[in-house]
Amino acid sequence: MDHExxxxxxxxxNKASDMFCDFMxxxxxxxxxxxxxxxxxxxxxQELEFFRRPPLQKTSKVVQYVIEANxxxxxxxxxxxxxxxxxxxxxxxxxxxLCQRGLQDHLIKxxxxxxxxxxxxxxxxxxxxxxxxxxxxxxxxxxMNQASSCKEVELELASHRGKCSDEEIETLHPPGERILFxxxxxxxxxxxxxxxxxxxxxxxxxxxxNSSSEELESYCLVWDLRPFVNDNIMQQCWRFVPQxxxx
Numbered sequence: 001m002d003h004e005x006x007x008x009x010x011x012x013x014n015k016a017s018d019m020f021c022d023f024m025x026x027x028x029x030x031x032x033x034x035x036x037x038x039x040x041x042x043x044x045x046q047e048l049e050f051f052r053r054p055p056l057q058k059t060s061k062v063v064q065y066v067i068e069a070n071x072x073x074x075x076x077x078x079x080x081x082x083x084x085x086x087x088x089x090x091x092x093x094x095x096x097x098l099c100q101r102g103l104q105d106h107l108i109k110x111x112x113x114x115x116x117x118x119x120x121x122x123x124x125x126x127x128x129x130x131x132x133x134x135x136x137x138x139x140x141x142x143x144m145n146q147a148s149s150c151k152e153v154e155l156e157l158a159s160h161r162g163k164c165s166d167e168e169i170e171t172l173h174p175p176g177e178r179i180l181f182x183x184x185x186x187x188x189x190x191x192x193x194x195x196x197x198x199x200x201x202x203x204x205x206x207x208x209x210n211s212s213s214e215e216l217e218s219y220c221l222v223w224d225l226r227p228f229v230n231d232n233i234m235q236q237c238w239r240f241v242p243q244x245x246x247x
Contacts, residue, residue, distance in 0.1 A: 008228035009131065009179075013194040015055045016127050016179040017240075022185050023120045024241050025148075026113050027234075030193055033113070037200060038223050044099035044207060045216040051092045051209070086197075090102055103139050103204045124183035131179055 203219045 012127055012131055013179055016182050017123065019120055019127070020186065021241050023117060023124075023189075025192070026117050026120070027189060027237075029098050029111055030113050030117075033106055033110050034196070034200075034226070036174065037103060037110075038220070040102045040106065041203070041216075041223055042143075042220055043104070044096060045213075045220055047092055047095045047099065048209065048211065048216065049213065051089065051096065052084070080244065100204075100207060100239070107197075107201055107204055110200070114194060114197055117186075117190050118191065121183075121186040123177075124186045128183045129178050137147045171179065185233075188233065192229045192233075196226055199223075199228060222224055 200223065203223060206215075206219075
């Protein structure tokens with residue numbers, strides 16, 4: 001009976017490990033998309049600042065000298081238009097629209113990955129329930145509070161950090177316990193990435209030509225900072241992914 005149970009646990013442990021690798025593959029894709037999204041947001045900021053550039057300051061002695069030394073129809077028309085150039089403004093607006101569409105497309109791609117991560121996380125819970133129905137309550141207790149869950153996982157990882165090689169970390173827990181731990185990791189990371197996505201969505205939906213410079217600077221900062229994502233947990237989780245899979 002124990003032999004059959006061991007075989008079942010090993011099978012489920014392998015299944016959970018494969019699932020975790022699939023999960024982390026999608027996590028990596030969200031990381032890549034977040035970097036691209038940040039670049040688009042920065043570009044939007046730059047283009048909007050250029051579009052809102054102030055006219056030439058005629059009070060400057062240097063600018064006055066340039067104007068007086070170049071009394072051409074072209075320069076006169078430029079000054080009368082408020083230091084605007086129709087062709088450049090059209091290009092500018094086009095780039096702003098491209099950035100906005102790119103960011104909206106970014107949200108669609110991240111949401112699709114997030115849905116897949118949610119499904120994998122639910123599958124992880126299902127495996128723990130297969131191992132032992134009593135893990136259901138344990139899992140719910142561990143994931144009831146996001147901040148608490150992150151702290152518990154971080155402490156668990158910290159207790160083994162520097163003590164084990166990447167190969168040895170695979171055997172830190174008995175199969176049943178490791179399955180539960182991987183399921184908790186997936187749920188915690190899913191929650192972090194979901195909050196990160198919701199932040200990005202709020203930023204993208206708020207973008208318009210009236211967005212202030214201060215707002216845009218703050219948006220770029222928090223997008224890059226990713227305050228809802230615990231980098232320590234994210235980095236350490238890769239130790240549970242076989243090197244052959246990472247490569």
